[in-house]
Amino acid sequence: MKHLKYLLIMTYLLGVSSLYAQNQLMANFSLFYEYHKNKDYVSAAPFGWKVINEDPSQFIKYKIFPKMEETLWYLHDSTNATDDEKKALTDTILYFYDKAIQYEPDLAGYYLARKAYVMEVWANESAEKIIPVYEEALAKDPELPAFYKDRLGILYIKNATEENGYKLKALDLYSKLSEAEPDNPLWIQKLESIAENIEELVEITKKSWDLDKENLEKAWKYASTCLRAQDYEKAVEPLEFLTQKAPDVINYWKQLASAYDKLDRTDKAINAYKKVIELQPDGKENYVNLALIYKRLDQLSVARTYLQKAMKIDPQWDYPYLIEAQLYEQAARSCDYDFMAKCVYQLAVDTYRKAASLGGQYATVAADRVKALQNSVPTKEDYFFRKLKSGDTIKIEGACYSWIDRSIQVP
Numbered sequence: 001m002k003h004l005k006y007l008l009i010m011t012y013l014l015g016v017s018s019l020y021a022q023n024q025l026m027a028n029f030s031l032f033y034e035y036h037k038n039k040d041y042v043s044a045a046p047f048g049w050k051v052i053n054e055d056p057s058q059f060i061k062y063k064i065f066p067k068m069e070e071t072l073w074y075l076h077d078s079t080n081a082t083d084d085e086k087k088a089l090t091d092t093i094l095y096f097y098d099k100a101i102q103y104e105p106d107l108a109g110y111y112l113a114r115k116a117y118v119m120e121v122w123a124n125e126s127a128e129k130i131i132p133v134y135e136e137a138l139a140k141d142p143e144l145p146a147f148y149k150d151r152l153g154i155l156y157i158k159n160a161t162e163e164n165g166y167k168l169k170a171l172d173l174y175s176k177l178s179e180a181e182p183d184n185p186l187w188i189q190k191l192e193s194i195a196e197n198i199e200e201l202v203e204i205t206k207k208s209w210d211l212d213k214e215n216l217e218k219a220w221k222y223a224s225t226c227l228r229a230q231d232y233e234k235a236v237e238p239l240e241f242l243t244q245k246a247p248d249v250i251n252y253w254k255q256l257a258s259a260y261d262k263l264d265r266t267d268k269a270i271n272a273y274k275k276v277i278e279l280q281p282d283g284k285e286n287y288v289n290l291a292l293i294y295k296r297l298d299q300l301s302v303a304r305t306y307l308q309k310a311m312k313i314d315p316q317w318d319y320p321y322l323i324e325a326q327l328y329e330q331a332a333r334s335c336d337y338d339f340m341a342k343c344v345y346q347l348a349v350d351t352y353r354k355a356a357s358l359g360g361q362y363a364t365v366a367a368d369r370v371k372a373l374q375n376s377v378p379t380k381e382d383y384f385f386r387k388l389k390s391g392d393t394i395k396i397e398g399a400c401y402s403w404i405d406r407s408i409q410v411p
Contacts, residue, residue: 025051029059033067041071052096056103065100065107069114072096076122090122109141113148120151127159146177150190153177157194168208170194171201175221198229209238216245223255232259243275250279254286261293269293284313288320298334300327301403318360325351325369328404332376335400339386343394344401345376346408383410 028050035044048068056064075081076089097115101108116133119125134152138144156170171194178187195201205222212218219238226235239256246252257272273290280286287310294303304327307320328348332341348369355366388394392410 025054028054029062029064032064033062036067036071041074044071045075052099056099060104065104065111068096069093069100086122090118093118094123109137109139109144112137112140113144117148117151120155127155131155131159146181149173149177153190157190167194167204168211171204171208171221172218198225199231201225202229202231202234206234214245216242219245220252227255227259232262235259236263243272248279250276250283253279257289261289266293266297282313284310284317284320287313288323291320291323295323295327295330298330300331303327304403316358316360318355318358318362318366321351321355321358322362322366325349325355325366329369329373331401331404335398339378339382340396340398340401342376342378342382343396343408344404345373346378347396347404347406349373349377350408 028047032044032047032051035041035047045068048064048071051059051064052068072089072093076086076093081089094115097111097118100111104111112133116130116137119133120130131152134148134155137148138152153170153173156166156173160166160170171191174187174190174194178184178191181187192198192201195204202222202225205218205225209215209218209222219241223235223238223242226232226238236256236259239252239259242249242252243256253272253276257269257276260266260269260272270290270293273286273293276283277286277290287306291303291306291310294300294306304324307324307327310317310320325348328344328351332344332348335341335344352366352369352373356363356370383389383392388410390410393407394410395407396404
């Protein structure tokens, strides 16, 4: 009976003690919360530490860790803090982040990034210690603000050697940033700063791809860097790989077709552009690109067919009309300069005028060509001696021009 009474008394005392501790914990948090709300961070800090060191779990929903972080950063940045106090606070903040990660593991990426920043800027730790913390932060939260990614990139670049592969890591990091923020020129500048010149950047991206040959992202980085360096020969290999592995990606085919074209691999360029058209039949530029190749091959009728498809997609686009006019010029130059050749030049002038009338990007170019050809078109005497009067129609004909199937009108 005495033993039972003893157990009951001890249970009661423990309950009272536990209730007292819980009440004390609540009181400490309340004081911390009020002091923090009033921006009295000096008074808030001791009570915040009491809660965090005892049991902060029930106060996470009240954002105890973000509030405590704000408190500690304020104290560190206070103008009244001595150098010794700042050093002690830096150590305290690093310990705080470990506690925050323990109780809020879903925010570990954020807290690790903040910890790495403190290690870098306040604690002046070595890059060998800081870099892994930034890397772990990004691994846990790839969506961290670009600020922390840039801090890591700066460390990579400053500490890069032939052995540690930091150049490749910096390249990967800034490439992703430039893709995420294409309108931010800073990331392109950072990319260019990684290498002494664009040729070295080509080699770095090639090495990165060589180490992970099935990686499409690295293949594209290598290809796009080659294109920026205008090294089309090197660009072909990764672009061919990309079109094989991802045959429905239009941009890969466009870039490959362009590279083939630049290298005068005409048949391959034609086939690649036809694949682009298959994937993107409403892309007006695709038809013009193909027309330009056939123009260069002197297959003028085929070239015009593709230009007409571009015009059908966008009747107000002046560029196809400009190229069509060039086709007629090209035809006239390749034949004897006779009356029919003059008529073909007139057809070119009429087509240039159509391009100019649309008021697009090439309007001035088209108008200049009209002036340039003024001495190549039929004269009044040419019409007079052939008994042609104003308003008469002249059909373009002859062996040289059978493909044209157009007419001009006597002015």
